[in-house]
Amino acid sequence: MTSDSTSMPPAVSDSLTPPLSDPADVDLRPLAEADDLLVALDFDGVLAPLQDDPSLSRVLPASAEAIARIASLPNTQLALVSGRDVATLRELADPPASAMIVGSHGAEIDLGPGQDASGTESAATASAPDPTEANAVTNDEEELLAAIDDHLAELTTLSDREGFDLRIERKPYSRTVHTRGMAPGLAASLREHVVSVQAEHGGIRVIEGHDITELAVSQATKGTGIRALVAEVHPTAALYLGDDITDEDAFAELAEMRPEVTGVGIKVGSAPTQAELRIADPDDVATLLTRLADERAEFTAS
Numbered sequence: 026m027t028s029d030s031t032s033m034p035p036a037v038s039d040s041l042t043p044p045l046s047d048p049a050d051v052d053l054r055p056l057a058e059a060d061d062l063l064v065a066l067d068f069d070g071v072l073a074p075l076q077d078d079p080s081l082s083r084v085l086p087a088s089a090e091a092i093a094r095i096a097s098l099p100n101t102q103l104a105l106v107s108g109r110d111v112a113t114l115r116e117l118a119d120p121p122a123s124a125m126i127v128g129s130h131g132a133e134i135d136l137g138p139g140q141d142a143s144g145t146e147s148a149a150t151a152s153a154p155d156p157t158e159a160n161a162v163t164n165d166e167e168e169l170l171a172a173i174d175d176h177l178a179e180l181t182t183l184s185d186r187e188g189f190d191l192r193i194e195r196k197p198y199s200r201t202v203h204t205r206g207m208a209p210g211l212a213a214s215l216r217e218h219v220v221s222v223q224a225e226h227g228g229i230r231v232i233e234g235h236d237i238t239e240l241a242v243s244q245a246t247k248g249t250g251i252r253a254l255v256a257e258v259h260p261t262a263a264l265y266l267g268d269d270i271t272d273e274d275a276f277a278e279l280a281e282m283r284p285e286v287t288g289v290g291i292k293v294g295s296a297p298t299q300a301e302l303r304i305a306d307p308d309d310v311a312t313l314l315t316r317l318a319d320e321r322a323e324f325t326a327s
C-alpha cells in the first residue's frame with residue numbers, strides 16, 4: 026500500500042451532499058445586501074455545542090457577540106428557533122431583547138417587541154397576541170400529556186432493573202427522553218417503549234433528535250414556526266441554520282418560499298439534509314455569523 030494521498034479513500038466531508046464549506050468562503054451577499062433580512066437560528070448543536078447535561082448548554086461567546094450585533098442592525102430581525110421551550114431557551118441562550126423566539130419545535134411563538142426599519146419597536150409587532158395566552162396548552166393536549174406521563178412512568182421499572190439513569194425532560198408541549206451516552210442496544214429498547222404510546226393514543230407526535238426521542242402533543246413544526254416569522258417580518262431574504270432532523274422542516278419551508286423570499290438554508294454537521302449549504306460545527310457557525318454581522322453592518326451603513 027502506498028502513502029500517496031491520491032490512493033487514499035475520500036475524506037468523509039468530500040462525500041457529503043451538499044459538501045462541507047469553509048465558513049470563510051460562503052457567499053453571504055444575498056443576505057448581507059437584502060432589503061429586509063430575517064436571521065433564524067437553531068440553538069442546540071448550532072449556537073451552543075451539544076452537552077451531556079442539557080442544562081449546561083450555552084451560546085458560544087463569539088456567536089453571542091455576532092447575534093447581538095446582527096439584532097441591532099436596521100432592517101434586520103433575529104429569531105431563535107428551537108425544540109426547547111421558550112422560557113428555558115430565554116434562560117440558556119440569553120438572546121438580545123428584540124429577538125423573536127419559536128420554541129417547542131414551533132408550538133410556542135413569542136414575537137417579542139420586534140423592530141421597525143429604524144430599529145425601534147414597531148406597532149405591528151407590539152400588538153401581536155400575548156404569547157402566554159396564544160401558547161396556552163388546551164385541555165385535550167393536557168390529557169395527552171397526562172397519558173404520556175403515565176406511559177413514561179412505566180420506564181422506572183426498566184431503569185431500576187437495568188440500572189440506568191432515566192432522563193426525562195418535561196416541556197409544556199412534550200416530554201423528551203434522553204439517551205446520550207447509553208449503550209446502543211439499551212437506547213434502542215428505550216426508544217421502542219417510548220414510541221409505543223402512539224399505538225394507544227392518536228395525536229401524539231414522535232420527534233427524533235440527537236440522542237433524544239420526544240413525545241409531543243402539538244403538530245406544529247419548525248416549518249410552521251418559520252412561516253409565522255416570515256408572515257410577521259416580511260423579509261426579502263432569510264437565513265436558517267440548523268443541525269438536527271427537526272430543522273429539515275425549516276429548510277423545506279424556506280425552499281417553498283422562493284422566489285418571493287431569498288431563503289438560504291445551512292446545515293450544521295454531517296447528517297443528511299435538504300439544505301443547500303453545509304458547515305461543520307458551532308465554531309464554524311460563529312465564524313459565519315461574525316462575517317454576516319460585518320458585511321450586513323457595512324451594507325446597512327452605506
Ligand SMILES: O=P(O)(O)OC[C@H]1O[C@H](O[C@H]2O[C@H](CO)[C@@H](O)[C@H](O)[C@H]2O)[C@H](O)[C@@H](O)[C@@H]1O
Pocket residue numbers: 067068069070074075076077078079080082106107108109194201203205234235236237239269271
Ligand atoms: O432545536 P434545538 O435547539 O436544537 O433543540 C433540540 C433539543 O435540544 C436539546 O437536546 C439536544 O441538546 C442536548 C444538550 O446539548 C443534548 O444533551 C441532547 O442529546 C440533544 O438532543 C434539548 O434537551 C431538547 O429538549 C431539544 O428538543
